[in-house]
Amino acid sequence: MDRRVEILVEERSMEEFLKGFLPRILPDGFSLGFNCFIHAHEGKQHLMKMLPNRLRAYQYYPLEVFLIVIHDQDSADCLEVKARIQKIISENAPRLPHLIRIACRELENWYIGDLAAVEQLYPASKSAKLSKKAKFRNPDLLTGSDELKMMTKEFSKISCARKIASIIQIDGNKSVSFGHFVSGIRRILGR
Known part of the structure; x- marks a missing residue:
């Protein structure tokens, strides 16, 4: 496969959750550690600081890169957080296919x-x-x-993130932001 998925998250608990959850929804041909990679950061500020450098690097990959950024809302406005991330992507890698998802309020x-x-x-x-x-x-x-x-x-x-990933309902979850996350992954990766 000539595609690669890069997932940027702000903390380790989201990384642990995704390690257990993504194999349940990734389409055929995508596999964690092979062509789908999760990169945890040391909080929101670290993620935002590292984002421009990562974006510039992705433009030189020999494969087509799909970027997924997952950020907690916390007490901020969802639309403002998403717009700020979108602006960084537009300024540093405007042609990069991407998905931004905000976990309302947190994972x-x-x-x-x-x-x-x-x-x-x-x-x-x-x-x-x-x-x-x-x-x-x-x-x-x-x-x-x-x-x-x-x-x-x-x-x-961390423990909860690891354990719940394999049992949480994919469809029927009452969290609208979780539903947007799942549908976005399926849409961008073609499942």
Whole structure:
């Protein structure tokens, strides 16, 4: 295959989640470590600082590169974060096929979108029954890591990311930003 996927994320927990999750949705011909690579950074600032250099380098790859940038929203405005990343890409690699996805508010909100998976991972949390509560109807409005810490004392960002990746629902997740992430990956890679 003459295509390569470069995925830039801001932290290790997203990298760990993607290592377990992406093999479930990548189309035939794409494989982690072969032609699909995840690069974790040391936070948002580090990702944004490194982005221009990476973009310039991708223009000289002998293969067609697809870039995927995943950034947490946190307390910022989603559209502003996406526009800032888009501006950097436009200035440094305007012809590079790319996908920008914002995790609203953070990666852990994607888990809250599938409380049955959270309960499967942490049975004592009894979190599946929470899905009927109004608060959890739109998980993208919550602070996912705080909610998970309240559900279980066992929660750890890295451990949870590794374990939930294989059980989280691909379709039917209540997190709209997770749905946009999945549909975007499928669209850009042709699945």
